[in-house]
Amino acid sequence: MHGPSLLLWGNVGTGKTHQAYSAIRALTAAGCGVSWHATTAADLYGDTRPQAGVDLEHQLRRIVRVPLLLLDDVGAAKTSAWNEEILFRLVNWRCQNQLPTIFTTNLAPVRELADSPRQPVLRDLVGDRVLSRLSGMCTPVRFTGPDRRFQR
Numbered sequence: 001m002h003g004p005s006l007l008l009w010g011n012v013g014t015g016k017t018h019q020a021y022s023a024i025r026a027l028t029a030a031g032c033g034v035s036w037h038a039t040t041a042a043d044l045y046g047d048t049r050p051q052a053g054v055d056l057e058h059q060l061r062r063i064v065r066v067p068l069l070l071l072d073d074v075g076a077a078k079t080s081a082w083n084e085e086i087l088f089r090l091v092n093w094r095c096q097n098q099l100p101t102i103f104t105t106n107l108a109p110v111r112e113l114a115d116s117p118r119q120p121v122l123r124d125l126v127g128d129r130v131l132s133r134l135s136g137m138c139t140p141v142r143f144t145g146p147d148r149r150f151q152r
């Protein structure tokens with residue numbers, strides 16, 4: 001299945017994860033029998049860290065090739081050169097093969113002129129190679145408003 005991807009971005013608690021699952025639910029309810037997988041960037045890095053006896057290539061390939069993937073909280077986990085490479089390979093593969101992917105992040109993709117230079121942005125966390133591919137493949141959707149978790 002080929003298709004467009006989404007980058008849901010905005011502050012913590014604005015409903016990104018909720019909407020990501022709603023989108024998947026809407027697709028499956030509409031009879032689109034696509035197989036899907038949801039994970040967080042932190043879990044992706046955990047599942048693909050070098051470990052004795054684990055076939056990382058197999059593990060990564062399994063996740064990277066899922067027909068519909070939700071990768072939640074990109075840029076939230078502490079990053080390393082290894083993690084950056086894992087994320088690059090995932091994004092590059094899915095971009096090249098036009099595999100529909102929903103990314104969420106608490107960070108703005110890039111720093112706007114009005115932003116403080118200390119304000120972290122996605123570009124700082126994932127690097128230009130990943131950001132460029134995300135920009136090319138995703139429709140960005142900004143989430144605003146208060147943290148819904150504090151509103152109860």
Ligand SMILES: Nc1ncnc2c1ncn2[C@@H]1O[C@H](COP(=O)(O)OP(=O)(O)O)[C@@H](O)[C@H]1O
Nearest residue numbers: 010011012013014015016017018019143148149
């Ligand atoms: N449209 C919505 N209707 C009702 N509850 C929502 C809605 N969007 C989010 N929530 C609730 O608000 C909380 C924060 O939403 P979440 O999607 O986890 O935010 P984010 O992923 O942006 O941090 C969750 O408990 C979620 O169930």
Ligand SMILES: [Mg+2]
Nearest residue numbers: 016017072104
């Ligand atoms: Mg979330």
